[in-house]
Amino acid sequence: MCLMLGLASTNANAQPLKAQELADKGLEAGKNYPGLHNLCDLSSRFRIAGSRTAGSTKKRELSAEEREKRKQGAYVEPTRVFDDLYFVGNRAVSSWAIQTSDGIILVDALNNNDQAERYIEEGLIKLGLDPKEIKYLVITHGHGDHYGGQEYLVNKFHPKVVMSDQDWNMLEDPEQMIQNPRWGKPPKRDVTINDQGIISLGDTNVLLYVTPGHTPGTISLIFPVRDGEKTHNVGLWGGTGLNFGPKEDRIREYAQSAEDFEKAAKHQNVDVFLSNHPRRDGSVETMQNLQPRVPGTTHPFVDGKDALGAFQLLHYCTLAQAERLAERD
Ligand SMILES: [Zn+2]
Numbered sequence: 001m002c003l004m005l006g007l008a009s010t011n012a013n014a015q016p017l018k019a020q021e022l023a024d025k026g027l028e029a030g031k032n033y034p035g036l037h038n039l040c041d042l043s044s045r046f047r048i049a050g051s052r053t054a055g056s057t058k059k060r061e062l063s064a065e066e067r068e069k070r071k072q073g074a075y076v077e078p079t080r081v082f083d084d085l086y087f088v089g090n091r092a093v094s095s096w097a098i099q100t101s102d103g104i105i106l107v108d109a110l111n112n113n114d115q116a117e118r119y120i121e122e123g124l125i126k127l128g129l130d131p132k133e134i135k136y137l138v139i140t141h142g143h144g145d146h147y148g149g150q151e152y153l154v155n156k157f158h159p160k161v162v163m164s165d166q167d168w169n170m171l172e173d174p175e176q177m178i179q180n181p182r183w184g185k186p187p188k189r190d191v192t193i194n195d196q197g198i199i200s201l202g203d204t205n206v207l208l209y210v211t212p213g214h215t216p217g218t219i220s221l222i223f224p225v226r227d228g229e230k231t232h233n234v235g236l237w238g239g240t241g242l243n244f245g246p247k248e249d250r251i252r253e254y255a256q257s258a259e260d261f262e263k264a265a266k267h268q269n270v271d272v273f274l275s276n277h278p279r280r281d282g283s284v285e286t287m288q289n290l291q292p293r294v295p296g297t298t299h300p301f302v303d304g305k306d307a308l309g310a311f312q313l314l315h316y317c318t319l320a321q322a323e324r325l326a327e328r329d
Contacts, residue, residue, distance in 0.1 A: 019042055022317070026312065036310060036313050047245075048243060050180060082301075084099040084225055097124060102202030106153070109150040110145070110146075116184075139161065139162065147183075161188075164194075207222040211260070227299045234272040235274070236275065251318055259315045265307070271307050
């Protein structure tokens with residue numbers, strides 16, 4: 001009886017965690033993912049995607065030589081990361097190809113048609129895959145660094161293009177649509193996926209979750225990958241940055257999505273965290289450890305990574321940012 005009372009009084013006195021406590025908790029959980037740590041920085045400014053910072057001037061045109069240099073610097077060798085998962089992106093943005101027994105599910109199309117040709121088409125060919133086998137193009141969210149190369153892929157290989165209803169709506173609304181001269185054309189509405197939808201292709205099921213936050217209908221994915229005899233499960237977070245300004249409600253929505261996705265990831269035994277930007281998940285660095293790998297050792301994308309910790313960071317640190325805004329009032 002006394003113990004019960006004791007517990008009750010402790011709970012009654014418990015204060016909700018403060019912004020900094022939440023951020024510290026997130027950082028600790030996601031300590032293996034330095035590419036996410038800036039989400040936990042409570043002194044950062046709330047940027048807005050597509051807008052320039054006050055006082056900045058328009059970017060000057062690059063010379064042909066500078067453009068070529070930049071292109072070379074962005075190049076990443078196309079890589080077979082798991083037996084049935086391939087990286088065909090560049091240093092700034094990822095495109096992941098899931099190979100199934102009945103074709104390829106491609107996740108994201110990079111910035112523009114040139115990149116789709118150079119990295120995705122040529123990358124798949126270099127890896128021994130046939131780009132004509134791309135049956136689905138899943139676009140994680142309606143920002144052009146993820147859809148921009150879709151026109152090239154759709155015209156040449158005719159995949160079904162998958163997005164959430166919220167992000168199809170966003171692309172159809174000139175008020176919400178973000179423009180950037182580097183980005184190719186947005187896709188025309190095709191397949192709409194709802195929360196917890198499934199794409200089944202051949203022997204592979206890819207689970208899709210609508211995780212609003214970064215955009216109104218960002219899609220995150222869970223799917224199995226093989227490493228020899230072993231199967232692992234990937235949780236791919238579809239939109240990371242808080243680049244929509246200091247909107248407390250929307251940041252809380254993001255935190256809720258991350259919490260829900262973390263639960264789903266736990267349920268599905270996710271042990272690989274991936275993003276659609278290499279600097280977020282560290283994939284370019286981790287891919288370098290694939291080459292000298294000793295047979296029989298744990299896969300470098302799994303080894304000591306604690307994938308669920310990444311989703312805990314996304315949850316706690318975005319909640320911390322919302323609390324920071326609330327504490328300000
Ligand atoms: Zn984005």
